[in-house]
Amino acid sequence: MKIMINGTETEVREGTLATILEELGYGDAKVATAVNEAFVPASARDVALSPGDRVEIVAPRQGG
C-alpha cells in the first residue's frame, strides 16, 4: 500500500507502524512518531496503518 512517510509517498507492505518502521530501516533508531498529525507513543506502535496515512518520523536534532 502507499502511505506518506515524512511527506514522501512510499510503497510499504501492509502492517503496523512497528513493522513498517522495521521495513523502512529504522530498526533501533531513536525516533518518535505521529500518524495523521497525532502522536503515537513507542508503546503503541502495534497500530495497523491504512493506505494514505500520513506518518511523521522524527529524531533529536540541533535547536535554538
Add this chain to the structure above:
Amino acid sequence: MQFYGTEIASRLMLGTAQYPSPSVLAEAFRRSGAGIATVSVRREAGGERAGAAFWDLVRELGVALLPNTAGCHSVREAVTTAQMARELFDTPWIKLEVIGHADTLQPDPFALVQAARILVEEGFKVFPYTTEDVVLADRLLSAGCEVLMPWGAPIGTGLGLTNIYGLRTLRAQFPDVPMVVDAGLGLPSQAAMAMEMGFDAVLLNTAVAKAGDPAAMAEGFARAVEAGRLAHEADPMEPRDMAAPSTPVIGKAFLT
C-alpha cells in the same frame, strides 16, 4: 534560581544549532558554563541515525535539555511536536514556540495560550516563548506556565533589547516569576543589560554559533551574564540629570 522546582546553576542557556562543527559546539558549551541546552526534533530517514549521533553529543555535554517546538504554526502541530520531544528527550520540559508571523517569527499569542493550556494539562513543564506583552504573560501564567521567556528581539536578528520599556514593565509586573530573555541577543552587553534589569537568565544561540569564534563569544556572554546579575543584586544607583561631584568639595584649597 529554580525552574519548576529544579535548581539552575548557570543563568546562561544556550542553543545547539548552527555551529560550524560538533566539536565547536562542545567547546562553546564548555566555555559558556551553560547548564541548559535547547534542542529540537526533525524528520529522520530510515537508516540515517543522525538522531542517535546528536543524542550522544548532547548527552556528553552534561547539561539539562530543553526541547523546543520551533517552526510550529498551529496548536495541534506544537502539541504533537511537544509529545514527540518528550518521548525522545525523556523530559517534561518544553520550550513552546507557536509562530504567528513569518517575517518577525513573532509568537501567535492566542495559539500559544491554547497550546500551553493543553500541554500543562498533559503534565508538561512549559517554557513559553512569548513577547513582552503583560496581558499575554498573565494568560500564560493562568494557563499554568511557571516560567516566561519573553523575546529581546526577533529570533536571529541580534538587535538586543528592542522594547526596554515593555520588558521592564513585564519584569516589574511579575517580580516572582522566573523570566528568561530568549532570542534576539547579539552581543554580551545586551545580555548584561537584561540581567541588570532583573531577568533571571538569558537564552541565545545565533549570537554564539555565528560568531567568528563561537567558544570565545560563549565565554564573553557568560561573563556578561554574571556581571549583569551581580550588578542587579548590588542595587544600582539611580541615574540623575545633573552632575554631582564625586570628589569631596570640602577641604579643597582656595586658590583664586
